[in-house]
Amino acid sequence: MITSRGIAVSPGIAIAEAVVLEPDASRVRKRLVAPAEVDRELQRFESALSASAEEVRALSVTTAETLGPELAKIFAFHAGMLADEHLLGQVRHSVRNDRVTADYAVYAVLSRLASTFSGHRDPYFRERVTDIQDLQRRILGKLHRPLDLGLAAITGPCILVARDLTPSQTATLDTAKVKGLVTDYGGRTSHTAILAHALGIPAIVGLEHATRDVNTGDTLVVDGKRGVLIVDPDAPELLAYREENDRDADREQKRGKLRDVQAVTRDGTPIELLANIEFASEIPGALDNGAEGVGLFRTEFLYLAAAEEPTEEGQLKGYRDAIRHLAGRPLTIRTLDLGADKLSGLAGVGEDDHERNPFLGCRSIRLSLQNLPMFKRQLRAILRASAEGPVRIMFPLISGVMELRQAKMVLNDVIEDLDDEGIAFDRSVEVGMMIEVPSVAIQARCFAEEVDFFSIGTNDLVQYTLAVDRCNERVAPLYSACHPAVLMLLKEVIRAADRTGIPVSLCGEMAGQPEYVMLLLGLGLRRFSMTPPAIPEVKQVLRAVSIEQCRRVAGKASRFDSDREVLNFVRDELSRVLPEVYSGRA
Numbered sequence: 001m002i003t004s005r006g007i008a009v010s011p012g013i014a015i016a017e018a019v020v021l022e023p024d025a026s027r028v029r030k031r032l033v034a035p036a037e038v039d040r041e042l043q044r045f046e047s048a049l050s051a052s053a054e055e056v057r058a059l060s061v062t063t064a065e066t067l068g069p070e071l072a073k074i075f076a077f078h079a080g081m082l083a084d085e086h087l088l089g090q091v092r093h094s095v096r097n098d099r100v101t102a103d104y105a106v107y108a109v110l111s112r113l114a115s116t117f118s119g120h121r122d123p124y125f126r127e128r129v130t131d132i133q134d135l136q137r138r139i140l141g142k143l144h145r146p147l148d149l150g151l152a153a154i155t156g157p158c159i160l161v162a163r164d165l166t167p168s169q170t171a172t173l174d175t176a177k178v179k180g181l182v183t184d185y186g187g188r189t190s191h192t193a194i195l196a197h198a199l200g201i202p203a204i205v206g207l208e209h210a211t212r213d214v215n216t217g218d219t220l221v222v223d224g225k226r227g228v229l230i231v232d233p234d235a236p237e238l239l240a241y242r243e244e245n246d247r248d249a250d251r252e253q254k255r256g257k258l259r260d261v262q263a264v265t266r267d268g269t270p271i272e273l274l275a276n277i278e279f280a281s282e283i284p285g286a287l288d289n290g291a292e293g294v295g296l297f298r299t300e301f302l303y304l305a306a307a308e309e310p311t312e313e314g315q316l317k318g319y320r321d322a323i324r325h326l327a328g329r330p331l332t333i334r335t336l337d338l339g340a341d342k343l344s345g346l347a348g349v350g351e352d353d354h355e356r357n358p359f360l361g362c363r364s365i366r367l368s369l370q371n372l373p374m375f376k377r378q379l380r381a382i383l384r385a386s387a388e389g390p391v392r393i394m395f396p397l398i399s400g401v402m403e404l405r406q407a408k409m410v411l412n413d414v415i416e417d418l419d420d421e422g423i424a425f426d427r428s429v430e431v432g433m434m435i436e437v438p439s440v441a442i443q444a445r446c447f448a449e450e451v452d453f454f455s456i457g458t459n460d461l462v463q464y465t466l467a468v469d470r471c472n473e474r475v476a477p478l479y480s481a482c483h484p485a486v487l488m489l490l491k492e493v494i495r496a497a498d499r500t501g502i503p504v505s506l507c508g509e510m511a512g513q514p515e516y517v518m519l520l521l522g523l524g525l526r527r528f529s530m531t532p533p534a535i536p537e538v539k540q541v542l543r544a545v546s547i548e549q550c551r552r553v554a555g556k557a558s559r560f561d562s563d564r565e566v567l568n569f570v571r572d573e574l575s576r577v578l579p580e581v582y583s584g585r586a
Contacts (some may be wrong), residue, residue: 014220067281106140128191299318506525
């Protein structure tokens with residue numbers, strides 16, 4: 001049994017035999033052509049280019065119909081490259097001046113570009129290499145050199161293992177056959193990862209050596225929740241995962257019953273359950289799971305899915321779509337939460353600034369405040385959308401009071417501009433902030449006087465409090481949301497919000513984990529925001545407990561010295577409340 005850990009990009013558990021896709025070893029040979037054949041080669045290229053562009057347009061339409069218009073924007077990068085005269089000019093120049101075949105010119109120019117992108121220090125560029133390879137494969141296919149990775153040969157349920165997949169390949173996967181996806185390369189924001197998540201395929205990327213360690217026919221377990229791949233699991237491990245899969249399936253069947261059941265504790269305390277989303281198209285599914293609104297609309301993919309900074313009108317459309325789907329339910333939009341390391345090539349931001357530690361550098365609200373035109377465009381789009389439904393604005397990664405006040409001043413400037421232009425917006429739009437930095441959690445009372453609401457982002461709060469990068473396999477076990485220091489900060493933030501009379505929610509992964517429900521309720525939390533599939537499970541737990549019972553759990557948990565003691569305790573309490581559900585695998 002081999003166990004390895006990668007980057008979890010799409011939740012769920014898949015158990016099936018592996019199909020390992022061999023890397024595309026096809027290399028186009030350099031072949032010279034006679035001067036009289038140059039025009040014919042150029043015509044072949046133009047025809048292949050036209051056919052490829054039409055195919056990308058069709059794929060974009062299909063993706064929009066099946067996965068939503070936001071995901072279809074991924075292929076705007078492909079369309080842009082197919083219309084890039086500088087890039088196409090290199091191919092034409094190679095055919096004319098070097099007198100090579102159109103096939104070789106396409107292969108050489110795009111291979112060179114892919115190599116340049118792969119060596120770029122910016123992760124955004126490195127993650128676009130598969131897009132370039134996708135286009136290369138597509139154009140060469142139109143030049144009668146099909147480069148098939150064997151996807152068409154898949155006949156039954158399997159887990160796909162590959163060095164990487166292109167966005168086109170991922171978008172067209174047959175989910176009836178492909179039950180899981182594992183790749184050597186890729187990151188959280190790669191287009192392949194985004195599409196796998198949208199398709200609902202459990203997926204792990206960035207495993208580095210999966211294609212080396214796995215053979216076609218091996219039994220695999222893909223744990224998309226924890227980022228764990230198990231090759232040829234032993235009998236106890238396989239049984240445990242099958243039982244967990246069965247429990248997940250049972251919970252899925254109960255969703256319909258829980259959707260319209262009120263989120264209220266056993267003693268009658270109402271709890272608000274909201275959804276975290278990336279795309280407006282996710283909202284119908286979130287409502288099906290029982291979401292009462294959106295507590296976190298991550299706007300980053302509006303930027304990452306495009307080849308350039310999205311326009312004000314483009315952003316406005318995305319926000320309006322979300323408002324229409326929600327039909328009067330609340331929508332909380334978080335302003336851009338990316339670093340300069342992700343946007344340098346996209347928006348002309350920080351192109352010459354190399355940051356050794358981007359997580360402690362120019363990102364989130366810091367990046368927005370240093371790029372005011374971009375920040376104002378987003379705020380204008382959010383405010384204009386607020387005229388059509390309830391919208392709240394949330395600033396990420398605030399670390400000091402002056403930073404928050406500066407962000408509010410920029411917002412007020414935008415409000416004045418809209419007033420001067422006679423553009424409608426909701427004047428009562430609420431303004432809140434994320435609690436993600438220990439300095440803010442410690443000063444929570446001060447910040448509560450400045451905003452309309454808090455939202456605790458435990459993912460970053462834990463990371464910054466414990467000085468642990470949860471994506472670093474060597475220290476990931478030290479990352480723990482139930483560390484006593486983290487619990488102290490949570491308690492302080494919730495208490496400060498209650499004393500000031502502003503609502504507080506928790507939108508980190510902790511909110512969607514059943515073992516923490518009683519603990520968080522006991523600390524005073526009454527608003528949870530989570531990934532939509534987690535809502536029914538959290539609702540099931542909170543309906544089985546009383547607030548007094550939860551206060552006792554939180555009180556005892558607060559007296560433990562280690563995160564392991566806390567975790568074992570809350571899991572034991574959960575198994576006592578719902579033994580028929582939580583007496584198995586932790």
